[in-house]
Amino acid sequence: MLSPQLFHKILGAVFFLLPCCLVLLIGFLPLVDDEMEEVIRQIEHQISKLEGVLRLENMVTASGGKIFATNGEKADFHTTLKKCEEAGGSVATPRNPGENFAILYFVKKFNSYAYLGIKKSPIPSKFQFLDGIQLSYTNWHSNEPSGKGEEECVEMYTDGTWNDKRCNQNRLIVCQF
Ligand code: MMA
Numbered sequence: 001m002l003s004p005q006l007f008h009k010i011l012g013a014v015f016f017l018l019p020c021c022l023v024l025l026i027g028f029l030p031l032v033d034d035e036m037e038e039v040i041r042q043i044e045h046q047i048s049k050l051e052g053v054l055r056l057e058n059m060v061t062a063s064g065g066k067i068f069a070t071n072g073e074k075a076d077f078h079t080t081l082k083k084c085e086e087a088g089g090s091v092a093t094p095r096n097p098g099e100n101f102a103i104l105y106f107v108k109k110f111n112s113y114a115y116l117g118i119k120k121s122p123i124p125s126k127f128q129f130l131d132g133i134q135l136s137y138t139n140w141h142s143n144e145p146s147g148k149g150e151e152e153c154v155e156m157y158t159d160g161t162w163n164d165k166r167c168n169q170n171r172l173i174v175c176q177f
């Protein structure tokens, strides 16, 4: 058992050392912070180099902060969603002309239409993003959408325009990251 005297000594030492430790810790925090910032800077640099290689090889296209890519395979809409998610992304969803153009690159390269991340809305003859948000940009082909709700998915033609289409067709898998 600890004698009361020893207990008080230990308690005193702890209360004396604790502020010292805290002061030391706080003193070194900026250093740890600097090292962290340096590590983050290096990782960002490595990532931007890798992105440069992928762009040089035309394996990805980019617009704004988004990156688009394909594996060159075709699949129906449901499988496309799954494949893109498995890759850590989602199905290509153009939100502006720049993104539409970046997706179009692959549609032209593989000469194959691609499903987009747009689906029929519960509101008749309207379409929306997969998360339910309404479209703020569209690029429908003339006289589209034409399916009157029967065509629940949307594909991109080789001129970049959109067509509502049944979801069971084989289309180029284009994902966004
Ligand atoms: C197909 C089908 C439709 C599209 C029309 C355009 C005949 O149906 O792809 O989605 O709207 O062609 O002519």
Ligand code: CA
Pocket: 144, 145, 146, 147, 151, 163, 164, 165
């Ligand atoms: Ca249509």
